[in-house]
Amino acid sequence: MAKYLISFPSAAMKVPDSEMETVGRDAHAVIQETKEAGVYVFAGGIDETAAPVLVSANGVVAEGGYPWAPPLNGGFTVLELPSREEAIAWAARLAKACRCEQELRVFWFDPES
Template sequence: MTEYMISFNDGQMIISDADLPEVAAAAVAVVHEARAAGVWVFGGGLLDPGTASVVAVDGTVTDGPFADAKNHVGGFSVVDVATREEALEWAAKLAVACRCAQEVRAFAPDAT
């Protein structure tokens, strides 16, 4: 099995306040389906990039996201599946639920 991160950029998920409960319910339904299928590892939405902090190699902390970053992860799900095709199928379900494109990336093998 391989773990995949399915994520979206924060600027891509543009949902009206009126539609938010429906989108949230659809996303939660996909999470419940993934849990029932035994593939769900972890996931969640992230707060606004303005709440981020960057910690430099010398320990200096700067408030805000990376200054040169144009895109920020808005949320993600991690699934543990047998094939990339399965990960893409889960991403498709999340794309429909969240009404935005999803990026799929495999985690590198654990070096420990």
């Protein structure tokens, strides 16, 4: 089975503050369903209050991430599923719950990891 990343950037969530509690409840319900289905690996969001650091091969630490890359933020769910079709179905359920489109990617399998 492959592991799939279902994610969205923070800017994709254009939900009124008055609906955020409902969105959170709906998203948590879908995550609970993934756990009950035995496909859950992990889920969460990037803590945008904690600034990233860039660590070089020699251990030098620089504040901020890659200067040329867009910021990495938003929410992430990793599921282990038997097919891309099932991953798309779960992504659709998360999109409905979160009220925003979800990006779906498959992790490349590395037998050494």
